[in-house]
Amino acid sequence: MKGAPLRVYAILYLLFLYAPIALLPLFAFNDATIIAFPLKGFTTHWFTDLAANTALRQAVGNSLFIAAMTAVFATLLGLCAARAGAMARFPGKGGIIGFVMLPLVLPEIIVAVSLLIVMRQVLGLNLSNWTVIAAHVLICAPFSIAILNGAFQNLDPSIEEAAMDLGESRFSAFRLVTLPLVWPGIVSSLLIAFTISLDEFIIAFFLTGANPTMPVYIWGLLRFPAQLPVVMALGTILVALSVVLLVIAELFRRRGLARAGIKDTGGFL
């Protein structure tokens, strides 16, 4: 068959991508402290250990809080930027939108170092969850803008005017017409910003205060090999959570397209 070599290549490629991740649940349920084959037997006590570790629970709580806040702020900013990009006309629009998208390609380590200097030396702030949130909003906003841009681009710009013409104020026109049509984009944006923030390490490592975020705490655990299986258990939960969130985001995106009667032209999944 003509496509056979390509098919083999594609399968090997997918294995290379996902096989390491498949090891996570394998060792999370393995009854041995050392991460090595052969497997010893099935256990769930790494998960019980995980639940008993207060420092880790605290780190997870921090991360969830930071991720939730980041998702909300990044999406709000994205909403404003995408609406302006799609509906308003102003001088230098192209340049400004490009500039807003720049953090997408800036090396995170550069962002982290410069933000640390700004927060500590220039503004004299104490490092806390909020400094991490501010930085995460910076790196998540471009993603939110990109997602919401898609939602707004599909929108007829005269639709909000039509609602105003039919008796609604500017705000209620936005609420009744624009918001329902871009709602799926908003949900996608929230979920993606949440996921990005949740596992972000470099910036959190630089800007975190007394309470480390989950990725930072995990990195600290690596010095204690006995704790590794617990990390595996946590990783398993996170992978499952990420997959669920991404699937939900995609479902919302598709539903939005179907609702507006637009043909599907790509997406994340």
Place this chain on the structure above:
Amino acid sequence: MTALIELEGVNKHYGDYHALRDIDLDIRAGEFFSLLGPSGCGKTTLLRAIAGLEDVTSGALRIDGRDMKGVAPNHRPTNMVFQSYAVFPHLTVAENVGFGLRRDPRSRTEKARAVETALEMVGLGGYGKRRAHALSGGQRQRVALARALILEPKVLLLDEPLSALDRLMREQMQLELIRLQRQVGITFILVTHDQEEALVMSDRIAVMFEGEIGQVADPETLYRKPATRRVAQFIGKMNFLDGRLSADGRAVEIAGLGRAGITEEISRGVSSGPVAIGIRPETLAILFEGESAPRREAEGVISEVVYYGDMTYYDVRVDGIEKPLTVSMKNLIGRPVLDVGAPARLGWDERALVLLPR
């Protein structure tokens, strides 16, 4: 009839761009009024200014005697049918049509009845439960119409509503809009770049160029007595010749055609001296064997033939006239279609001349 909409010295600037220049215009209650002009002439800006979607830089705009300065679109007695129709895709047809009734104090059932009546009026009875995005272009347009008319506005604004439809559909909708306007008696203001559409549908037409109104008149006057060369060029086809109007205004010397006596009505508003003379193609005739000109005759040579089926358009070169004259002839029974290069006798009539300032 009284003026329902009055515009006085209305100007609109976008930065350096002067979109509307000193617009003075009265639109009467109950008339079908068209704003006609090439793209970029400001006709849509003017319509949006009446709707309140666009602020004017200076000048006064009154609707029904009330100054509209600072009045938001939702507080104006106008409703608009957008070029894209702007039907809300996430709602059903009935929800779209009933959208403007949200603040209406009537009961649910009464509103539902009003929606159904409006849908029947535009020929969409029974479509209420359909999803708006599943409709065809023509159906969306009807939804947009019903959605605006259900609010019984004083003025219905239509922004190029027919431009996205195919030819057959467009002609059908033109007649339907006229019928609808007579039925509801609301003032319609139509924006269009299609001169034929404007002539067919309107009681009166304002022709606009580069932010200014060139002429306001009923269709027949606009066609027969255009005020400027530009208006004459934009409405229908027109041949232009050089000429000179006598001091008493009762005779013109036309390059290539000779001297012609004219009535005062034709020369009205044009000062003596050099003038432009317009002749419509259908007022010229190619004279076939045995036919003689009712009034005047000239000799020429056919330089171009365009065959339309019911009509043939000839370009006829006449000595002393720079550009060939375009002549339209009905293809009546037994009448041949002439070839390029054939000699032609041209019949013309001084009563059909249009005099314009040069």
